[in-house]
Amino acid sequence: MTLAVPDADFASHFFKGHGTQNDFVILYDPAAALDLTVEAVAALCDRQRGIGADGLLRVARAGELVARGVLDAHPDDVAPEDWFMDYRNADGSIAEMCGNGVRVFAHFCRAAGLVESDVFTVGSRAGGRVVTVHSFDDSEAEVSVSMGLARLGVESSARIDGVDYAGVAVDVGNPHLAAVVDGLSVQQLAALDFSRGASFDAEVFPHGVNVEVLTAPVAHGAVFDASMRVIERGVGETRSCGTGLVAAAAAALRSIGRDTGELRLTVPGGQVTVTIDAAGATLRGPSRLVARGTLIDGWQRG
Numbered sequence: 389m390t391l392a393v394p395d396a397d398f399a400s401h402f403f404k405g406h407g408t409q410n411d412f413v414i415l416y417d418p419a420a421a422l423d424l425t426v427e428a429v430a431a432l433c434d435r436q437r438g439i440g441a442d443g444l445l446r447v448a449r450a451g452e453l454v455a456r457g458v459l460d461a462h463p464d465d466v467a468p469e470d471w472f473m474d475y476r477n478a479d480g481s482i483a484e485m486c487g488n489g490v491r492v493f494a495h496f497c498r499a500a501g502l503v504e505s506d507v508f509t510v511g512s513r514a515g516g517r518v519v520t521v522h523s524f525d526d527s528e529a530e531v532s533v534s535m536g537l538a539r540l541g542v543e544s545s546a547r548i549d550g551v552d553y554a555g556v557a558v559d560v561g562n563p564h565l566a567a568v569v570d571g572l573s574v575q576q577l578a579a580l581d582f583s584r585g586a587s588f589d590a591e592v593f594p595h596g597v598n599v600e601v602l603t604a605p606v607a608h609g610a611v612f613d614a615s616m617r618v619i620e621r622g623v624g625e626t627r628s629c630g631t632g633l634v635a636a637a638a639a640a641l642r643s644i645g646r647d648t649g650e651l652r653l654t655v656p657g658g659q660v661t662v663t664i665d666a667a668g669a670t671l672r673g674p675s676r677l678v679a680r681g682t683l684i685d686g687w688q689r690g
């Protein structure tokens with residue numbers, strides 16, 4: 389079964405998918421013909437006046453994005469013919485990388501027959517990411533992504549609902565502050581109020597930051613378990629964040645004096661596995677494609 393994609397010049401078609409309930413509008417735009425303004429993306433992602441999503445994934449050829457000036461140049465390890473995940477946050481801002489998005493993107497490419505192999509490169513502004521599609525059909529997939537190195541930086545803190553959370557900066561292609569809270573139970577984590585967002589040190593994070601709060605890792609045999617919640621740059625609280633889960637895994641391992649290991653991480657939207665070794669981090673988890681539709685002329689009027 390192949391998910392039918394629209395003609396390349398049919399600009400009103402959209403798909404909707406999610407990875408552990410981090411949800412995305414997907415626009416198939418191989419020639420990068422759409423003018424994705426901040427306003428248009430924000431309107432599409434708005435849950436009252438648009439389709440509603442945490443972010444938007446444009447599916448375009450990398451070379452076309454360069455030719456149209458959306459990208460200045462091909463990022464590292466991205467070839468012109470690669471499918472490129474042109475990611476936007478719900479507020480219309482651009483982010484370098486999205487770990488849940490890249491699983492959904494890979495699922496879409498495979499289900500739509502855009503690629504014939506289970507292992508291929510997805511372009512992102514943070515560079516090429518090799519994905520492995522372990523299984524898929526039109527609605528469900530299981531995907532691993534080689535996320536590259538999770539680079540630990542300085543210690544910093546974020547304030548959420550009047551409480552300071554001490555954490556560590558982690559660069560996963562995009563910026564994160566991951567705070568491991570000793571003694572925090574899963575129930576206490578779930579009860580925290582994230583509705584007003586997080587404040588942070590703008591000198592450490594001049595381009596903003598995604599903030600993760602997580603429980604201390606608990607060993608179950610060779611695997612560590614932890615639970616996480618996240619406040620995303622450009623979105624607010626989401627039910628999952630793939631790059632945030634990689635950042636959280638790196639911070640959790642650091643908190644127990646390790647730099648490699650496997651973690652089973654639970655978020656409000658589900659569960660993923662992150663494995664960190666000397667070569668980098670691998671994120672494995674589900675993807676769901678849930679809808680397709682057509683925008684009605686004049687939708688931009690809100």
Ligand SMILES: N[C@@H](CCC[C@H](N)C(=O)O)C(=O)O
Binds near residue numbers: 482623
């Ligand atoms: N949800 C994403 C991260 C999306 C980008 C982030 N909000 C940012 O601005 O860096 C993920 O799954 O990684």
